[in-house]
Amino acid sequence: MTTNGNKMSKRADETDHTLSRLASIGQISAGIAHEVKNPLTSVKGFLQLLQEETKHSYLDLASSELDRAISILQNLLQVSKPDLDDESYNSINLCLELESIIYLFQDQLYRVRVEKKFADTDLVVYGKKNQLKKAFFNLLKNAFEAIPGEGTIYIEHKQVGNSILLTIRDTGVGIPEDKIPMLGTPFFSTKDEGTGMGLTQVFSTIYQHGAKIDVKSVEGGGTTFMVEFPMITKDNIELRDLPLHYEEGQTLKQFMEANAETFREVILADARHIFQQIEGHETINRDYLLGTARRLIHSFVEGIPHEMIVLAKDHGKNWAKSNLPLILKMEWIQAFHKVYADFLYNYYKHNNMSFDMILKVERETTFLLHTFTNHYISSYTEYNNDLLRSHRELIEELSVPVILLTPTLGVLPMVGTIDTFRAKNIQEKVLSQIEALKLKKMIVDLSGVAYMDTSVVAHLFRIIEGLALLGCKAIVTGIRSEIANTMIELGIVLTDKIEIQGTLQQALEQFGLKVSVIAE
Incomplete structure (x- = not known):
C-alpha cells in the first residue's frame, strides 16, 4: 500500500474508533437516564423541601452539587442523543460565526492574543448552527484554558480541494501523546476540574456533520485541532454524460448489462482512494466490493428488496469482522450511488422519459439504498455488540478467580x-x-x-x-x-x-x- 494510502487508512481507523466510541455513548445513555436522572430529580425535590424548612449551608452545598451532577448527566444525554432537538440544517459561514464567538472571550484577550488568517471567507457549510457554535466555543475555551499565562491562539480558515479546513492552534501546555486517543471520551479530561464533556460534544457534533477532526499536540508546545468540512460543489452533485452503449428499446436491465464493464471502470476511478485502503486485505478486497455493486444493481433493477436485505446483513457482519472502518463502507455506498445515478441519467436521456417517471425511479432507488444502509449498519452494530458482550462476560469471569x-x-x-x-x-x-x-x-x-x-x-x-x-x-x-x-x-x-x-x-x-x- 502507498504511504498516502497508509495515512488515509490510519485516519479512517481513528475516525471509526471515534464513531464507535460515540455510538457506545448512545447505547449507555438510555440506561443512565433511567438509572440516574430520575433518582437525582427526586432527591433534588426533597432537598428543596428541606431547604424550605431548615436553612443550613450543608443543604445549600448538597443542592449545588446535585445541580452539577444533573447538568453533567444532561450534557451526556445531549451528546449521545443530539438529534432530539428540532434545529434544522442551514447554510453557515464559519468565519462569521468564529468572529462572534471570539468576541465572547474579550476578558481573556489582555493575556492571550488571537491571530486570524481567514481565506475563502465566502464559503459556507450546511449544518445545525447552534450545535456547531457550541463546538467552536468549546474548542476556543479549551485553547484559552490551555494557556496558563500569556500566549497566542492561531485560527485559520481556508479551502483545501473540495473541503474547508478550519485550524485552531494554541501555544499552551499541550497534551501527552498517550492521552490524545482518549480525547472526546466522556469524563476524560486532562484538566483537574474537567469532565471531558466539552470535547465529547465537539467530536460528536463534528462527525454528525460529515466532517473530520484531527488533533496534534506536544507537551509544552501547544495543541492543534484541525477540522475538515466537506464542501458541496457542482462536481459533487452534477450528473455526468458518459460514453455508454445504448440500443433502441433496451430495458434498464439490458442497458446495465451492456455497460457493466464501463460501470466497473467508472466506480474504480471514482472510489480509488477506497480501493487503496483495502489493498492487501484478505476478505474485503476489490472483487468483493465490485461484486457488491453487481448484486445491488441486480436487486435495484429486478426490484428484489429481500435479496438486498440479505446482502446488507451479510456485508455488515463481514465488514465488522474485517476490522475495517465503518466510515469507509459509508463512502463506498455513496460512491456507488453517485455512479448508479449517472447511469440512470444517461438511460433516461436516451429514452426521453418524463420527469414524473424519472422522479419515481430515483425515489425508489434512494429508498432501496437507504434500506440497504440501515440493514447493513444494524448487522454491523449487532455483530460488534455481540463481540463486546462476549468479551465482557469473559473479563467478568476472569475478574473473580476463586x-x-x-x-x-x-x-x-x-x-x-x-x-x-x-x-x-x-x-x-x-x-x-x-x-x-x-x-x-x-x-x-x-x-x-x-x-x-x-x-x-x-x-x-x-x-x-x-x-x-x-x-x-x-x-x-x-x-x-x-x-x-x-x-x-x-x-x-x-x-x-x-x-x-x-x-x-x-x-x-x-x-x-x-x-x-x-x-x-
Whole structure:
C-alpha cells in the first residue's frame, strides 16, 4: 500500500474508533437516564423541601452539587442523543460565526492574543448552527484554558480541494501523546476540574456533520485541532454524460448489462482512494466490493428488496469482522450511488422519459439504498455488540478467580480497581462458586486492590459477611491503611463471622500451606 494510502487508512481507523466510541455513548445513555436522572430529580425535590424548612449551608452545598451532577448527566444525554432537538440544517459561514464567538472571550484577550488568517471567507457549510457554535466555543475555551499565562491562539480558515479546513492552534501546555486517543471520551479530561464533556460534544457534533477532526499536540508546545468540512460543489452533485452503449428499446436491465464493464471502470476511478485502503486485505478486497455493486444493481433493477436485505446483513457482519472502518463502507455506498445515478441519467436521456417517471425511479432507488444502509449498519452494530458482550462476560469471569487450595478451602485474590459494577459481579460469582464447590473457608486477599471508593468498601464487607449464609467462613488478608481508614470512617464493625490476617502468607501458614502451593 502507498504511504498516502497508509495515512488515509490510519485516519479512517481513528475516525471509526471515534464513531464507535460515540455510538457506545448512545447505547449507555438510555440506561443512565433511567438509572440516574430520575433518582437525582427526586432527591433534588426533597432537598428543596428541606431547604424550605431548615436553612443550613450543608443543604445549600448538597443542592449545588446535585445541580452539577444533573447538568453533567444532561450534557451526556445531549451528546449521545443530539438529534432530539428540532434545529434544522442551514447554510453557515464559519468565519462569521468564529468572529462572534471570539468576541465572547474579550476578558481573556489582555493575556492571550488571537491571530486570524481567514481565506475563502465566502464559503459556507450546511449544518445545525447552534450545535456547531457550541463546538467552536468549546474548542476556543479549551485553547484559552490551555494557556496558563500569556500566549497566542492561531485560527485559520481556508479551502483545501473540495473541503474547508478550519485550524485552531494554541501555544499552551499541550497534551501527552498517550492521552490524545482518549480525547472526546466522556469524563476524560486532562484538566483537574474537567469532565471531558466539552470535547465529547465537539467530536460528536463534528462527525454528525460529515466532517473530520484531527488533533496534534506536544507537551509544552501547544495543541492543534484541525477540522475538515466537506464542501458541496457542482462536481459533487452534477450528473455526468458518459460514453455508454445504448440500443433502441433496451430495458434498464439490458442497458446495465451492456455497460457493466464501463460501470466497473467508472466506480474504480471514482472510489480509488477506497480501493487503496483495502489493498492487501484478505476478505474485503476489490472483487468483493465490485461484486457488491453487481448484486445491488441486480436487486435495484429486478426490484428484489429481500435479496438486498440479505446482502446488507451479510456485508455488515463481514465488514465488522474485517476490522475495517465503518466510515469507509459509508463512502463506498455513496460512491456507488453517485455512479448508479449517472447511469440512470444517461438511460433516461436516451429514452426521453418524463420527469414524473424519472422522479419515481430515483425515489425508489434512494429508498432501496437507504434500506440497504440501515440493514447493513444494524448487522454491523449487532455483530460488534455481540463481540463486546462476549468479551465482557469473559473479563467478568476472569475478574473473580476463586483458586481451590483444598477440597474445602479457596482463595480469592482481588487486584486492580473495584467499582460498584465489579463489586456486584464479585457478589454473584463468588456466592455461586462457593455453593457449587461447597467451600467451608474462603481467603479474600485485598493486597492487590488499587482503589475502592467508600460505598464499595461497605458493600464488599457485607458480601464477605454474607459468605456465612452459605456456611463458609471468610478470612480477609491484605487490608491496607486506606481501606482501614475508610472502614473506621464508615463505622464498619466486623463480626466473628470474619477473621482478619495481616497477609495471605500468614493465612496459608495457619492452614499448614505454603505460598508455593498457589503457583503449582
